[in-house]
Amino acid sequence: EVQLVESGGGLVQPGGSLRLSCAASGFTFSSYEMNWVRQAPGKGLEWVSYISSSGSTIYYADSVKGRFTISRDNAKNSLYLQMNSLRAEDTAVYYCARVAAAGRTFDYWGQGTLVTVSS
């Protein structure tokens, strides 16, 4: 069974940093592209970042470019999101999502981890 479990969320002050993790199981993690998607309280989904299966190709949404860094450790079956210079508008539930083997869709999602940026 495919499982994605996020962790690392919490309360952080504006300007602070946080590192999110996503532990994958039930599939060959190193063969799949991964993404982070976030959802502000009461708002819609927003794509945040993409990383290829090898980690060699990375993309970011303009709203986080230069502040967030996506990475992965295929030996540990884990995806990460390093978030620096956090702002109030980064407050959201952050989901990791797997890209389907064929196509450009997110076929599995984690349960999400809440990040709250507030003083």
Add this chain to the structure above:
Amino acid sequence: QSALTQPASVSGSPGQSITISCTGTSSDVGGYNYVSWYQQHPGKAPKLMIYEVSNRPSGVSNRFSGSKSGNTASLTISGLQAEDEADYYCSSYTSSSTWVFGGGTKLTVL
């Protein structure tokens, strides 16, 4: 990349059919057959319902169907059931090799 445009809300009675539209541009919806639809119940993670415009993942009811014309994609739910009440989001792959979501549509089953 601007969000795709969806109606904020739609409603229907049990047994009826509803359609949710999703409008983008030639750089996303109109340019690729990579439109997906996700269902999200309150407090839950999104669930894939339709991929590549009109394909259903295994286990998704055939009451859910998708289509596309030009820059607008659509999700149709037939034979509405109470458990269909949820938020629905469309998504498209884009010419920038990124993804964009719609603002979401709240479906109310009357």
